[in-house]
Amino acid sequence: MIRxxxxxxxxxxxxxxxxAASTEAGAMVTFTGLVRSRPDDPISALILxxxxxxxxxxxxxxxxxxxxxxxxxxxxxxxRYGRLVPGETIMMVVTLAAHRQAAFDGAQFLMDYLKTxxxxxxxxxxxxxLRWVEAKSEDDDARARxxx
Amino acid sequence: MIRxxxxxxxxxxxxxxxxAASTEAGAMVTFTGLVRSRPDDPISALILxxxxxxxxxxxxxxxxxxxxxxxxxxxxxxxRYGRLVPGETIMMVVTLAAHRQAAFDGAQFLMDYLKTxxxxxxxxxxxxxLRWVEAKSEDDDARARxxx
Amino acid sequence: MKVLYFxxxxxxxxRASDEVSPPPEVVTLADLVAxxxxxxEALDLAMANPAIFKLSRDARIVSWDTxxxxxxxxxxxxxxxxx
Amino acid sequence: MKVLYFxxxxxxxxRASDEVSPPPEVVTLADLVAxxxxxxEALDLAMANPAIFKLSRDARIVSWDTxxxxxxxxxxxxxxxxx
Numbered sequence: 001m002i003r004x005x006x007x008x009x010x011x012x013x014x015x016x017x018x019x020a021a022s023t024e025a026g027a028m029v030t031f032t033g034l035v036r037s038r039p040d041d042p043i044s045a046l047i048l049x050x051x052x053x054x055x056x057x058x059x060x061x062x063x064x065x066x067x068x069x070x071x072x073x074x075x076x077x078x079x080r081y082g083r084l085v086p087g088e089t090i091m092m093v094v095t096l097a098a099h100r101q102a103a104f105d106g107a108q109f110l111m112d113y114l115k116t117x118x119x120x121x122x123x124x125x126x127x128x129x130l131r132w133v134e135a136k137s138e139d140d141d142a143r144a145r146x147x148x
Numbered sequence: 149m150i151r152x153x154x155x156x157x158x159x160x161x162x163x164x165x166x167x168a169a170s171t172e173a174g175a176m177v178t179f180t181g182l183v184r185s186r187p188d189d190p191i192s193a194l195i196l197x198x199x200x201x202x203x204x205x206x207x208x209x210x211x212x213x214x215x216x217x218x219x220x221x222x223x224x225x226x227x228r229y230g231r232l233v234p235g236e237t238i239m240m241v242v243t244l245a246a247h248r249q250a251a252f253d254g255a256q257f258l259m260d261y262l263k264t265x266x267x268x269x270x271x272x273x274x275x276x277x278l279r280w281v282e283a284k285s286e287d288d289d290a291r292a293r294x295x296x
Numbered sequence: 297m298k299v300l301y302f303x304x305x306x307x308x309x310x311r312a313s314d315e316v317s318p319p320p321e322v323v324t325l326a327d328l329v330a331x332x333x334x335x336x337e338a339l340d341l342a343m344a345n346p347a348i349f350k351l352s353r354d355a356r357i358v359s360w361d362t363x364x365x366x367x368x369x370x371x372x373x374x375x376x377x378x379x
Numbered sequence: 380m381k382v383l384y385f386x387x388x389x390x391x392x393x394r395a396s397d398e399v400s401p402p403p404e405v406v407t408l409a410d411l412v413a414x415x416x417x418x419x420e421a422l423d424l425a426m427a428n429p430a431i432f433k434l435s436r437d438a439r440i441v442s443w444d445t446x447x448x449x450x451x452x453x454x455x456x457x458x459x460x461x462x
Binding site: 010011014023024025026029034038086087098100 | 158159160162163167168172173178181182184185186235237248252256259
Binding site: 181196197199201202203205206227238239259262263264265266267268269270280281282283 | 383385386387431433435438439440454456457458459460461462
């Protein structure tokens with residue numbers, strides 16, 4: 001399941017629904033990305049720009065690749081866009097597998113590809129205005145570790 | 149938070165409560181272990197034996213080590229014992245961190261130590277009786293990768 | 297053909313898209329980018345480091361040497377920061 | 380001192396614990412295990428491969444060479460299969 005949406009979602013409820021749909025899995029891993037405001041550099045909001053048609057296609061492709069590569073029972077990605085305040089959930093990935101290592105590896109693979117290939121762009125809203133979040137070269141490195 | 153209990157729990161609700169308690173984290177990872185029944189080798193239940201006093205002490209020690217080593221904002225472990233049927237949640241770990249790699253590494257570290265050092269023993273209930281689940285040497289290997 | 301711009305590239309250009317009709321010698325997406333940059337100084341400057349951009353054709357990320365091949369929508373994508 | 384047995388070790392011995400009073404020459408947990416095995420053939424057989432067992436003293440896992448040191452509860456733990 002892939003969902004690209006401006007609407008808030010309940011990560012715990014989504015994970016439970018996902019888990020209940022399968023009896024073949026022994027392990028589930030979730031990753032949840034949260035809007036973070038640090039006391040030394042507070043932000044009032046995170047604004048995510050998105051190219052929805054491309055996001056849906058790329059996330060579906062990443063999901064299919066992860067399921068095949070790690071023999072996952074299932075995998076899902078939910079990603080929001082729009083204006084989010086600190087503490088809100090930006091996105092989540094969930095993987096279900098027979099055993100724990102595949103569930104962990106699948107979730108990390110999804111995150112590493114999503115960081116570099118999913119068309120979302122973050123802006124931080126601060127007292128002095130908006131600033132674009134810079135892409136990290138370590139995200140390219142994280143993605144590269146899966147290339148054979 | 150460490151909880152060793154015979155009672156069922158709601159993993160999604162636990163994760164949401166855990167997430168809401170912190171505004172400093174940008175990443176949350178959960179691992180959930182589920183009772184699995186395969187069509188080719190079905191089980192009617194999993195029976196977990198436990199030494200609760202030791203389990204609480206060891207899980208608390210593992211949690212403290214993970215928080216320090218990966219600079220986690222927080223970590224929690226919930227582990228059930230008693231008789232569980234397929235689809236039920238056996239246990240979960242949750243980690244909160246500033247960034248995703250620490251949250252993933254912390255959760256994997258918790259799982260790898262828990263597998264070899266937390267005093268739980270599984271029995272599978274099948275049509276032909278009860279059988280002890282054998283420890284896997286790969287669990288020792290997984291734990292060893294964290295030893296410096 | 298529609299060309300889309302996102303994030304700080306969109307801001308630098310002060311528009312989210314262009315409607316263009318490239319000449320027949322523009323065969324690949326790389327050709328298209330070169331042709332667009334030659335027509336638009338703001339885009340040329342914003343793409344001074346072209347290696348950081350990815351390109352999509354009809355809502356799929358593709359390599360720069362991919363033929364345009366009748367695409368109806370091409371996007372120029374600054375480094376992504378989702379997740 | 381109470382000695383606890385778990386899982387298949389408990390089953391093989393047909394009991395979950397023993398109440399014992401080891402003599403003063405039993406100093407470490409390894410000494411205790413040797414002393415228990417010498418008194419009990421079933422335990423001796425069940426622990427034929429001693430390296431697979433962990434030991435706890437007063438509800439903390441400790442190494443085999445740890446002194447007993449007035450412990451009130453020692454447990455012999457077959458390989459664990461939680462998670």
